[in-house]
Amino acid sequence: MTYSKSSLLFSMLLFTFSALINAQEVIPDNQHLFDNFTYRQGDVYRTASGKPGPEYWQNSADYNLEATLDDKNHTVSGNVTIHYTNNSPETLDFIWLYLEQDRFTENSRGTLTTPVQGNRYNGDTEGGFELADVSAKTKTGTSTKYLITDTRMQLWLDKPLAAKGGEVDIKMNFKFKVPVEGMDRMGRLDVKDGTIYAIAQWYPRVAVFDDVVGWNTDPYLGAGEFYCEYGNYDVKITASADQTVICSGKLVNPNEVLTKTQLERWAQAEKSDETVYIIKPDEVGKPTAHVKTSGMVTWHFKMENTRDVAWAASKAFIWDAAKINLPEGKMALAQSVYPKESDGKTAWSRSTEFTKASIEFYSKTYFSFPYPNAINVAASVGGMEYPGVSFCEYKNRGAADLWDVTDHEFGHNWFPMIVGSNERRYPWMDEGFNTFINHYSTKDFNNGEFTSNQDSPRNLIQYLTNENREGIDTYPDVANSRNLAYTAYYKPAAGLYLLREYILGAERFDNAFKSYIHTWAYKHPQPNDFFNHIENVAGEDLAWFWKGWFYGNGNIDLGITEVKPYQGNYLITVENDGQIPMPVHLQIIYTDNTNENISLPVEIWQRGNSWEHLLKTTKQVQRVVLDPNKMLPDVNVLNDTWNKL
Structure with missing residues (x-):
């Protein structure tokens, strides 16, 4: 058969094209691991650089609260006035509020979705709000129309609330029975000298309306925590004269409400780095510990630019305090209240010391503590955070346990109290970030008195290889209760640790992380805002890491496949058998006992799952170690070392 020139040329082109296709099929690339995975482009509300945009907005809610504690019937009754401002660009026909005490009823969604065998988020079912005199008043009129659905109230307005500045005053009276079991977030505890009331989720509050989903009306089920607007609070709490009351904010x-002796001790504590008693252990229950011997006393507190307030009351409280040293010469007051059952030099008598140290470290390292007080309350709650107030386990389990829970709960003042993320949807943005900063606070405290295991992500390998594992992006109320500690706390914390210590380095990471905190203080960041901001400040495209670690269930598995002489040097072949690409850190040990470290960028894995590195040296290689500092949670460490035979 003969071929014309045109036929021959066509055949050659066809052959070349076919060869290229075959080559691509034989050697696929990994670019899909590096591409963006969510819609991360900016707009006028949130920029591509991870900052609030030129038209960013958020609504605000100021609260006037009056409450009375009935310690005979274990009830709280009161009234609330909410001054709500609509800063959004759209009019609002109604306002959604949360009624989180309604979780404690037999037919609440939270009760009906709690497993029969129970879990940490068990709650009493004989509670719930009793509401009266509900109204919403605007410039045009007053409305009393509302609809309650589970833990949400939809309050209709007489006319749509104007955009960009419309205001409404919402008022109602409320009453509820304080649960014994308050889902490990609040409740009451009987001790020898009285009952400890830890009060939270205690008033109707406005849901967040934002530019991402509009009204955030996810029900309060259990594991999912909170998402709140910022505002100013004026709080008056009335209790019997023998009760000691503490609350978020400043006691005005x-x-x-304090005796002359207590006022003198308070003044002393404000100047002391050492703990000073306000109420001593031997004064608990005595008339001299209170300004009145009978009747009722009203405690008045104020707090500005906060997303919530919580309080506690008891006849059984020992009370101590010490000053907190903040940047720029500012001061705050660390306090602790606890019963005699919690007292002891190995535990709660150190609570104020721990609170002070925790707040001082985070203020110095990340962002100055904005509140006048930080108060640790011994209660039946294992550990729960509110602005300026923490509820922690009252049982004396030793200093290390108390440090861990105290440091963790006060760390939450930064995430999500200052940086106001949506805990109900993205618990990793507060629990994970907080667990991460807890590691550095623990290392810093008292020259390393206590240990932290967060500097070894390899501790996660057993979970990461479990067939029942779930991803970080799993909703908290959906996550298996056994997995929640990993999806919300440990795995995201390990991710930040890897970013700081392995991928970016401390300086680049710290610059970006601190910038994120300052940029989004008292605002509502979304996950993409965090991703974009870290990338823009650090100057690194990290899509491969966000996708693999935060939005996937794959694992890291790097290894050394071969080390061989090559043209007077050495050729080192590394492989990626996992689903998450990572930079490669190698340590080369020579036969003369010298060594050198080599770092290969993550981009080596864009071309495939095997890479050859030319090591230029005149020395003899004795050993090569991948990840010599053992930072990576590599699920197969057996191929991380090569030894010369």
Whole structure:
């Protein structure tokens, strides 16, 4: 058969094209691992650099609260006035509020979705709000129309609330029975000298309306925590004269509720780095510990630019305090209240010391503590955070346990109290970030008195190889209760640790992380805002890491396949058998006992799952170790070392 020139040329082109296709099929690339995985482009509300945009907005809610504690019937009753401002660009026909005490009823969604065998989020079912005199008043009129669905109230307005500045005053009276079991977030505890009331989720509050989903009306089920607007609070709590009451914010009437001796001790504590008693252990239950011997006393507190307030009351409280040293010469007051059952030099008598150290470290390292007080409350709650107030396990389990829970709960003042993320949807943005900063606080405290295991992501390998594992992006109320500690706390914390210590380095990471905190303080960041901001400040495209670690269930598995002489040097072949690409850190040990470290960028894996590195040296290689500092949670460490035979 003969071929014309045109036929021959066509055949050659066809052959070349076919060869290229075959080559691509034989050697696929990994670019899909490096591509963006969510819609991360910016707009006028949130920029591509991870900052609030030129038209970013958020609504605000100021609260006036009056409450009375009935310690005979274990009830709280009161009233709330909410001054709500609509800063959004759209009019609002109604306002959604949360009624989180309604979780404690037989037919609440939270009760009906709690497993029969129970879990940490068990709650009493004989509670719930009793509401009266509900109204919403605007410039145009007043509405009393509302609809309650589970833990949400939809309050209709007489006319749509104007965009960009419309205001409404919402008022109602409320009452509820304080649960014994408050889903490990609040409740009451009987001790020898009285009952400890730890009060939270205690008033109707406005749901967040934002530019991402509009009204955030996810029900309060259990594991999912909170998402709140910022505002100013004026709180008056009335209790029997023998009760000691603490609350988020500043006590503005100390002369009316504290004795002369307590006022003197308070003044001393404000100047002391050492713990000072306000109420001593031997004074608990005695008339001299209170300004009145009978009747009722009203405690008045104020707090500005906060997303919530919580409080506690008891006849059984020992009370101590010490000053907190903040940047720029500012001060705050660390306090602790606890019963005699919690007292002891190995535990709660050190609570104020721990609180002070925790707040001082985070203020110095990340962002100055904005509140006047940080108060640790011994209660039946294992550990729960609110602005300026923490509820922690009252049982004396030793200093290390108390440090861990105290440091963790006060770390939450940064995430999510200052940086106001949506805990109900993205618990990793507060629990994980907080667990991460807890590691550095623990290392810093008292010259390393206590240990942290967060510097070894390899501790996660057993979970990461479990067939029942779940991803970080799993909703908290959906996650298996056994997995929640990993999806919300440990795995995201390990991710930040890897970013700082393995991928970016401390300086680049710290610059980006601190910038994120300062940029989004008192605002509502979304996951993409965090991703974009870290990348833009650090100057690194990290899509491969966010996708693999935060939005996937794959694992890291790097290894050394071969080390051989090559043209007077050495050729080192590394492989990626996992689903998450990572930079490669190698340590080369020579026969003369010298060594050198080599780092290969993550981009080596864009071309495939095997890479050859030319090591230029005149020395003899004795050993090569991948990840010599053992930072990576590599699920197969057996191929991480090569030894010369």
